[in-house]
Amino acid sequence: KNQVEQSPQSLIILEGKNCTLQCNYTVSPFSNLRWYKQDTGRGPVSLTIMTFSENTKSNGRYTATLDADTKQSSLHITASQLSDSASYICVVSDSAGKLTFGTGTRLQVTL
Amino acid sequence: KAGVTQTPRYLIKTRGQQVTLSCSPISGHRSVSWYQQTPGQGLQFLFEYFSETQRNKGNFPGRFSGRQFSNSRSEMNVSTLELGDSALYLCASSWDTDEQFFGPGTRLTVL
Numbered sequence: 583k584n585q586v587e588q589s590p591q592s593l594i595i596l597e598g599k600n601c602t603l604q605c606n607y608t609v610s611p612f613s614n615l616r617w618y619k620q621d622t623g624r625g626p627v628s629l630t631i632m633t634f635s636e637n638t639k640s641n642g643r644y645t646a647t648l649d650a651d652t653k654q655s656s657l658h659i660t661a662s663q664l665s666d667s668a669s670y671i672c673v674v675s676d677s678a679g680k681l682t683f684g685t686g687t688r689l690q691v692t693l
Numbered sequence: 694k695a696g697v698t699q700t701p702r703y704l705i706k707t708r709g710q711q712v713t714l715s716c717s718p719i720s721g722h723r724s725v726s727w728y729q730q731t732p733g734q735g736l737q738f739l740f741e742y743f744s745e746t747q748r749n750k751g752n753f754p755g756r757f758s759g760r761q762f763s764n765s766r767s768e769m770n771v772s773t774l775e776l777g778d779s780a781l782y783l784c785a786s787s788w789d790t791d792e793q794f795f796g797p798g799t800r801l802t803v804l
Binding site: 616618623624625626627628631671679680681683684685686 | 697733734735736738749781783785789792793794795796797798800
Protein backbone atom coordinates (compact mmCIF):
# COMPACT_ATOMS: atom_id res chain seq x y z
CA LYS A 583 0.00 0.00 0.00
CA ASN A 584 1.33 3.43 -0.96
CA GLN A 585 2.03 5.58 2.07
CA VAL A 586 3.56 8.96 2.85
CA GLU A 587 4.68 9.72 6.38
CA GLN A 588 5.73 13.13 7.57
CA SER A 589 7.59 14.19 10.67
CA PRO A 590 7.36 15.93 12.96
CA GLN A 591 3.59 16.36 13.22
CA SER A 592 4.09 19.84 14.57
CA LEU A 593 6.95 22.20 15.18
CA ILE A 594 7.43 25.55 16.91
CA ILE A 595 10.49 27.66 16.09
CA LEU A 596 11.65 31.21 16.70
CA GLU A 597 11.60 33.70 13.87
CA GLY A 598 14.91 33.75 12.03
CA LYS A 599 15.77 30.14 12.81
CA ASN A 600 16.07 27.32 10.26
CA CYS A 601 14.09 24.10 10.30
CA THR A 602 13.84 20.85 8.37
CA LEU A 603 10.72 18.82 7.72
CA GLN A 604 10.87 15.15 6.77
CA CYS A 605 8.87 13.00 4.36
CA ASN A 606 9.26 9.22 3.92
CA TYR A 607 7.30 7.39 1.26
CA THR A 608 6.64 3.90 -0.04
CA VAL A 609 4.93 4.90 -3.30
CA SER A 610 5.87 2.73 -6.25
CA PRO A 611 6.49 3.15 -9.11
CA PHE A 612 7.61 6.65 -8.19
CA SER A 613 6.98 9.56 -10.53
CA ASN A 614 7.43 12.79 -8.59
CA LEU A 615 7.28 14.36 -5.14
CA ARG A 616 5.77 17.71 -4.30
CA TRP A 617 5.80 19.92 -1.26
CA TYR A 618 2.81 22.15 -0.64
CA LYS A 619 2.31 24.98 1.84
CA GLN A 620 -1.19 25.37 3.24
CA ASP A 621 -2.21 28.39 5.26
CA THR A 622 -5.02 27.82 7.75
CA GLY A 623 -8.39 27.65 6.00
CA ARG A 624 -6.87 27.98 2.53
CA GLY A 625 -5.99 25.61 -0.28
CA PRO A 626 -2.46 24.17 -0.59
CA VAL A 627 0.04 26.05 -2.75
CA SER A 628 2.87 24.25 -4.51
CA LEU A 629 6.41 24.99 -3.31
CA THR A 630 8.51 22.48 -5.24
CA ILE A 631 8.15 19.45 -7.46
CA MET A 632 10.94 16.91 -7.99
CA THR A 633 11.30 13.95 -10.28
CA PHE A 634 13.42 10.85 -9.80
CA SER A 635 16.58 12.40 -11.19
CA GLU A 636 16.49 15.58 -9.11
CA ASN A 637 18.28 15.69 -5.76
CA THR A 638 17.52 19.24 -4.72
CA LYS A 639 15.31 22.12 -5.72
CA SER A 640 14.96 25.57 -4.23
CA ASN A 641 12.18 28.11 -4.13
CA GLY A 642 13.41 31.20 -2.30
CA ARG A 643 14.05 30.28 1.32
CA TYR A 644 12.60 26.79 0.75
CA THR A 645 14.95 23.98 -0.33
CA ALA A 646 13.68 20.46 -0.96
CA THR A 647 15.90 17.41 -1.23
CA LEU A 648 15.08 13.97 -2.55
CA ASP A 649 16.85 10.65 -2.03
CA ALA A 650 15.07 8.22 -4.32
CA ASP A 651 17.15 5.31 -3.05
CA THR A 652 16.03 5.66 0.56
CA LYS A 653 12.66 7.13 -0.46
CA GLN A 654 13.10 10.17 1.70
CA SER A 655 12.62 13.87 1.13
CA SER A 656 13.17 16.90 3.28
CA LEU A 657 12.06 20.51 3.14
CA HIS A 658 14.49 23.00 4.65
CA ILE A 659 13.29 26.48 5.55
CA THR A 660 15.99 29.09 6.01
CA ALA A 661 15.68 32.22 8.16
CA SER A 662 12.06 31.54 9.04
CA GLN A 663 9.47 34.31 9.02
CA LEU A 664 6.13 34.62 10.77
CA SER A 665 4.44 34.11 7.39
CA ASP A 666 5.98 30.64 7.18
CA SER A 667 3.50 29.50 9.82
CA ALA A 668 1.41 26.95 7.97
CA SER A 669 1.01 23.24 7.30
CA TYR A 670 3.48 21.68 4.90
CA ILE A 671 2.23 18.69 2.95
CA CYS A 672 4.31 16.13 1.09
CA VAL A 673 2.58 14.53 -1.90
CA VAL A 674 3.98 11.65 -3.93
CA SER A 675 2.72 10.67 -7.37
CA ASP A 676 3.07 7.24 -8.94
CA SER A 677 3.55 6.64 -12.65
CA ALA A 678 -0.22 6.46 -13.19
CA GLY A 679 -0.67 9.90 -11.70
CA LYS A 680 -2.25 8.67 -8.50
CA LEU A 681 -1.40 10.96 -5.60
CA THR A 682 -0.66 9.89 -2.03
CA PHE A 683 -0.77 12.67 0.55
CA GLY A 684 1.04 12.95 3.85
CA THR A 685 -0.89 14.30 6.82
CA GLY A 686 1.39 17.33 6.97
CA THR A 687 3.66 19.08 9.43
CA ARG A 688 2.17 22.04 11.22
CA LEU A 689 4.81 24.75 11.61
CA GLN A 690 4.43 27.71 13.93
CA VAL A 691 6.97 30.52 13.82
CA THR A 692 6.98 32.75 16.89
CA LEU A 693 8.68 35.96 17.98
CA LYS B 694 -4.70 33.62 -15.70
CA ALA B 695 -7.35 33.26 -12.99
CA GLY B 696 -6.85 30.53 -10.41
CA VAL B 697 -9.22 27.83 -9.25
CA THR B 698 -12.36 29.27 -7.72
CA GLN B 699 -14.78 27.57 -5.36
CA THR B 700 -18.21 28.65 -4.23
CA PRO B 701 -19.48 29.12 -1.68
CA ARG B 702 -16.51 29.70 0.64
CA TYR B 703 -18.50 28.93 3.77
CA LEU B 704 -21.64 26.89 4.31
CA ILE B 705 -23.67 25.84 7.32
CA LYS B 706 -26.16 23.00 7.02
CA THR B 707 -28.04 20.71 9.37
CA ARG B 708 -27.99 16.93 9.53
CA GLY B 709 -30.04 15.24 6.84
CA GLN B 710 -29.82 18.11 4.38
CA GLN B 711 -27.98 17.96 1.10
CA VAL B 712 -25.39 20.37 -0.28
CA THR B 713 -23.85 21.24 -3.64
CA LEU B 714 -20.39 22.75 -3.94
CA SER B 715 -19.02 24.31 -7.11
CA CYS B 716 -15.55 24.49 -8.59
CA SER B 717 -14.31 26.42 -11.62
CA PRO B 718 -10.90 25.18 -12.78
CA ILE B 719 -8.10 27.16 -14.35
CA SER B 720 -8.91 27.93 -17.97
CA GLY B 721 -7.74 25.08 -20.20
CA HIS B 722 -7.54 22.53 -17.41
CA ARG B 723 -9.57 19.39 -18.09
CA SER B 724 -9.11 17.52 -14.82
CA VAL B 725 -10.86 18.44 -11.59
CA SER B 726 -10.29 16.54 -8.36
CA TRP B 727 -12.13 16.87 -5.08
CA TYR B 728 -10.70 16.33 -1.60
CA GLN B 729 -12.03 16.35 1.94
CA GLN B 730 -9.75 17.72 4.62
CA THR B 731 -10.40 17.31 8.34
CA PRO B 732 -8.07 18.06 11.26
CA GLY B 733 -5.66 15.19 11.80
CA GLN B 734 -6.80 13.28 8.70
CA GLY B 735 -5.06 15.23 6.03
CA LEU B 736 -6.40 15.37 2.51
CA GLN B 737 -8.68 12.51 1.56
CA PHE B 738 -9.31 11.97 -2.15
CA LEU B 739 -13.00 11.94 -3.16
CA PHE B 740 -13.00 11.67 -6.94
CA GLU B 741 -11.54 13.06 -10.13
CA TYR B 742 -13.33 14.13 -13.29
CA PHE B 743 -11.69 14.42 -16.67
CA SER B 744 -13.55 15.60 -19.76
CA GLU B 745 -16.93 15.10 -18.05
CA THR B 746 -16.16 11.52 -16.99
CA GLN B 747 -15.27 10.26 -13.53
CA ARG B 748 -11.74 8.94 -13.96
CA ASN B 749 -10.84 8.02 -10.38
CA LYS B 750 -12.76 7.52 -7.18
CA GLY B 751 -11.76 7.40 -3.52
CA ASN B 752 -13.31 5.39 -0.71
CA PHE B 753 -16.24 7.56 0.21
CA PRO B 754 -19.87 6.42 0.51
CA GLY B 755 -22.37 6.94 -2.28
CA ARG B 756 -23.74 10.02 -0.51
CA PHE B 757 -20.82 11.84 -2.10
CA SER B 758 -21.23 12.38 -5.81
CA GLY B 759 -20.01 14.75 -8.44
CA ARG B 760 -20.18 15.75 -12.05
CA GLN B 761 -18.30 17.82 -14.57
CA PHE B 762 -19.75 20.03 -17.26
CA SER B 763 -18.55 20.58 -20.80
CA ASN B 764 -16.76 23.78 -19.73
CA SER B 765 -14.83 21.70 -17.13
CA ARG B 766 -16.63 23.29 -14.21
CA SER B 767 -17.44 20.70 -11.58
CA GLU B 768 -19.95 20.26 -8.82
CA MET B 769 -19.86 18.01 -5.79
CA ASN B 770 -23.00 16.93 -4.00
CA VAL B 771 -23.35 15.44 -0.54
CA SER B 772 -26.75 14.05 0.42
CA THR B 773 -28.11 13.20 3.87
CA LEU B 774 -25.44 15.21 5.64
CA GLU B 775 -23.86 13.83 8.81
CA LEU B 776 -21.96 15.67 11.52
CA GLY B 777 -18.76 13.96 10.36
CA ASP B 778 -19.08 15.60 6.97
CA SER B 779 -17.98 18.90 8.48
CA ALA B 780 -14.70 19.65 6.73
CA LEU B 781 -12.83 21.81 4.28
CA TYR B 782 -13.62 20.62 0.77
CA LEU B 783 -10.89 21.37 -1.71
CA CYS B 784 -11.01 21.30 -5.46
CA ALA B 785 -7.87 21.03 -7.59
CA SER B 786 -7.47 21.36 -11.33
CA SER B 787 -4.80 20.23 -13.75
CA TRP B 788 -4.38 19.90 -17.49
CA ASP B 789 -4.15 16.10 -17.22
CA THR B 790 -2.04 14.14 -14.68
CA ASP B 791 0.45 16.90 -14.09
CA GLU B 792 0.66 19.36 -11.22
CA GLN B 793 -2.61 20.17 -9.47
CA PHE B 794 -3.58 23.70 -8.50
CA PHE B 795 -5.88 24.00 -5.52
CA GLY B 796 -8.74 26.33 -4.91
CA PRO B 797 -9.32 28.12 -1.58
CA GLY B 798 -11.81 25.50 -0.44
CA THR B 799 -15.35 25.48 0.89
CA ARG B 800 -15.70 25.23 4.66
CA LEU B 801 -18.77 23.09 5.39
CA THR B 802 -20.19 22.96 8.89
CA VAL B 803 -22.93 20.45 9.67
CA LEU B 804 -24.97 21.15 12.80
